[in-house]
Amino acid sequence: MCCTGAAVRQRQVCTEVNRFQGPVIQLKNISKRFGGVPALDDVSLDLNAGERVALIGENGAGKSSLMNVLYGLYQPDSGEVCFDGKRVVVKTPAEALARGVGMVHQHFTLVPTLTVTENVVLGHEPTRFGRLDLERARREVDATCAKFGFQLDTSAVVRTLSVGSQQKVEIVKALHRGVKTLILDEPTAVLTPQEADELFAVTRKLSDEGLAVVLISHKLKEVFAFSTRIAVMRRGKKVAEVKPAETTPDAVAALMIGEGSGTVTPSPSGRGVGVREQTLSLTNVSAEGLKPLTLALRGGEILGIAGVDGNGQRELAEVLTGLREFKGTLTFETKPFTSKEWTPRVARESGVTHIPEDRLKRAIISDLSVEENASLGRHRSPPFAKGARIDFAARRTHTAKLLETHDVRPREPQLRVGGLSGGNQQKLVVGRELDSSPKVVVVVQPTRGLDIAAVAAVRERLREQRDRGCAVLLVSLDLDEVLELSDRVLVMYGGALNGEFAREKFDERALGQHMLGARDA
């Protein structure tokens, strides 16, 4: 008898659920710790249909962790996830997808050699008599694109698409599975401003169709452009929930950073020691992707390289750091070097350090510990080594100091670096590269993916280096960043230099024309 009673009660619950009109998804009192470090501390968040919610916060504030709980990638230590008012344990992303939650990560999960259609249906391919029915797949994917207003060539091979289009494919992939809630994890980090605008137009359309869209971001501007509601997170807690119409970017920034943790206004571009003689120069140097060019880096100066992505900036940085073969002569201080002589090791030992763009590929090794990564590049010399042997004690104390100075969290030298958030990894790299009193710093996109406070800190460090007489070469795709920091700007177009601007003569318009090759040097 009691069993039937339970069944009846269950049925009642079910009918109630069907009538449920509240939030589609409720995250209730979620807490999650990683090895004693709290990542989420009693966070609650509701998501309603037709809403665009922005989750904003600094690196490691818990934005991604919270959404990873919803997407089934993390299991919360306490708290519950409710779908349509009913408690659910989401164990895997597959379960989350089945319940209508989709997530688009910063790193795409597309197969570059397959077409858009093939990527979208991958894992759920329509079949005919057991064979893949590509025609039907294509019709269905086209229909999805049309429904949400995406303009995509579904027969194009993904590899040939721009980053912005690839991201659209990711979104279509989620929509094609019929998701009702779409999470975008820092989607604009890889997009140009135009592509970002397009993305926000698309998300608006999605929420009009009744989807709940979540944007994880630390950029105030886009959060205000995007959302109908802003949830602010700080150190694992949700500190506020505001409507963009009822607040100001400054107020939200204050909430993100917390009171009393200092201002983030950039210091004026003052001169320290003044421009010294040239330290590193190239004379008629050419390389793959680089036409013959001549330039000089001078101590006490930040030289900015402006340009649209893929115009030789990366190649230039690689030549300077010894990572790319070149023809011509490179002169460091007064000594000339050929390509063969200018190895990464020689460059480093001469005092040229490198903050590369792709930190996971070039700057850190995920499977090594924080302290091992902190020693990379200087692992042969004190304090990291004593003769041929590793100096474990000194390495630990030095790393601990580095973590403290550069505010890398958590401050555990023996943690695996892969376990750190992207922002903290970058802080570690910046700290390591600037720690050795370099003579030349080659930095590429140093603030990509960092939050406001970290961006300000990195820029301040670069100015400090300049002021102590170091030559800084800054490559950034963010023109504002180049203009804010640089004392002199060189424009690159088509693998060659196309214009030079001194700080007094900065003119965004003229720079832009040079960047697009509309005007010659």
Place this chain on the structure above:
Amino acid sequence: MRRALPSILSVITAIVLCFIAAVLTRDLSTAAEAFLSMVWGAIGDWPQFIETGSVASVLRPLGESATKAAILTFTGLSVTVAFRVGLFNIGAQGQLVVGALTAAVVGAQVSLPAPLHLTLCLLSAAIAGALYALLPAILKLKRGVHEVISTIMLNWVAISLVDNWLVVGPLRATATGDNSISGTDQILPTAELPRLLGEGARLDLGFVLAVVAAIGTWWFLTRFTRGFEWKAIGLSQDAARASGIDVERGFVEAMLLAGAFAGIGGAILVLGTTLKYPATLGAPWGFDGIAMSLIGQAHPIGGFVTALFFGGLRAGGTRMQLFGLHKSFPELMQGLALLFVAAKLLWERLLTRRAKK
């Protein structure tokens, strides 16, 4: 210790499976007796020692085990050091063959006082193995040939060249008196590895060399900056290169050391056990090195412990024949254990990847 757990479990699973197979083909009591005799054959026949007081019944099996373990340790180290820089040295067999032949030739043809002669044999075997391993390294750096392909093929080059031509042709022993004439000339007594416990047991200096090599390798890899560089290369060539580490040099150095270890393994076999390059090498020691390294979790000490274990089982395995079981049971166990270790790695990776996201 936690890292060793998958290996230990795999080995236990393999032994249990083999035992079940033995029970199914014979019966429970025969299988139990056979396995027990294998154990006594590996760690010494203690019941007999207690019964009769004969020291030899303990020392002889132990010496046998240690001799086999020493060779396996060296070929295991060969695979492990290459692994450290991210190279998969399948070529330990070829390097071992070249090293063994070199040791046999130098041991038989050069005459020198004992310690010098032995040292020269070991050294020349190491150099021969190292040079033979240098080939795939150069092919990789200059021509982009994958080391797995080139080392596998060079194994067959070495085996064909040595076993099928040199040893039966130009280097074949000249018949003197009533000696059988398979293999190369006997090495001179000055080149033999000294036995540590007299003639009663086969424990020779090779085992000591293996212990020193395993500990030394571990020390080098974990305590020295060069060892750190190798690790960095193995984990990320791009990041290592950007940090000013000479990746190409790391490849060459690691392959040289790998080849030297395999070569010394071959030398120990010749100078301690066979005393000449025999018509057949008995066991695929070089290929077994892959199993030692992988079951030992690519850790020098782990590989050494694995070698001790399987060296012992092999020494004891011959006794299984008395019970009608084939002596290759230990190799079967080793193969199964390797299979499970490989599967365990797969499992672990799946689990950690899930936890990470």
